[in-house]
Amino acid sequence: MIAPPVDAPTTVIRHHRVRARPVVVAVLLTVVLAAVVVAALGIGDYRLPPDQVVATLLGGGPPGAEFIVIDLRLPRVLVGCAVGAALAVGGAILQSLTRNPLGSPDIIGFTIGSASGGIAVILLFGGGAAQISAGAVGGGLLTALAIYLLAFRDGVHGIRLVLVGIGISTMLEALNAYLLSRAEVNAAQSASAWLIGSLNARGWEDLGPLVAVLALLLPCVALLGRDLRMLELGDATAGGLGVRVERSRLALMAVAVGLTATAVAVAGPVAFIALVAPQLAKRLTRAPGPNLLTAALMGAVLLSVSDIAAQRIVAPTQLPVGVMTGVVGGLYLGWLMLTEWRAGRA
16 A cells, blocks of 8 residues: 655645635625624714614614614615625626626626616606616616627627627717716706615615515526536536536526616616625635625625715715725726736736
8 A cells, every 4th residue: 555645634734724715704704794784783973882783683772772773774784785795796607707807797788787777767757766776677688688699609708798798888888978968957967876876765675675686596696606617617618517508608697687787776886896896705715716605795895884984984974885886996906907017917
């Protein structure tokens, strides 16, 4: 019998460490998210320390705290977490499918397609919240279908999908600008505010449909997770491993667009979360694959922290959360360019 090499235990230990890292990161992000949620529920004109927030959530707390925490603040915080998670998972799926860090809904046009549907309802039909939500979902789905068909040639390849998406996104931005320029002043102001992305005045009525869609689509993501990991290896390899490439890709794109469009319908086109959260999650876990759970937690944390900053940075005025996520995204892109330049790749 041949004795195992001396460094075999070290190799096994390192292998387990690599596999354990995503779990550790997910646990840490869960703890951070819980702390951010408690902080968000306690911050405002009526401040509550963390222990009183937790006591109120558990059914205790000081008099009047239940109305402040449960009725006023909790819906907004939960909507922010759900929107951030939905955008991040949608971004992670598309970045994995295109095998390109720029393959996020922000870049390839799905987000702006949802935004176009929403503002078309606002400016052309004067619709209310339900009609705007339906317009955003419809706009996102139609845009995704157009991009898919234009990019299809013996299959849909990542770089082609990104390039076609960027072109469609540019045209839709021009269309949105034209609609705003021709609209009546009040309608244009309302549409412009919605286009930034905001969690202001979000309540339980906004959370219900969002949770229902997430409950429907996230299990689909889990079922398609293996196909997504195989598609990252390339179409030929995935096909050789038994994956029906185009059917799986179309199903995954539909799920990603559904998540993105629903998030936009609830909070408007919040920028950069879908782009930044999956990349930060991947850098933290240092693991191959889409890292969907970690991306979802990272998206929820980023959007929740951004919303706290948007509420307090110029208090008592509340900024739209899209302003802060734009700052976060700009800082991340600047840091990424600096890192690539130092590494000699840019």
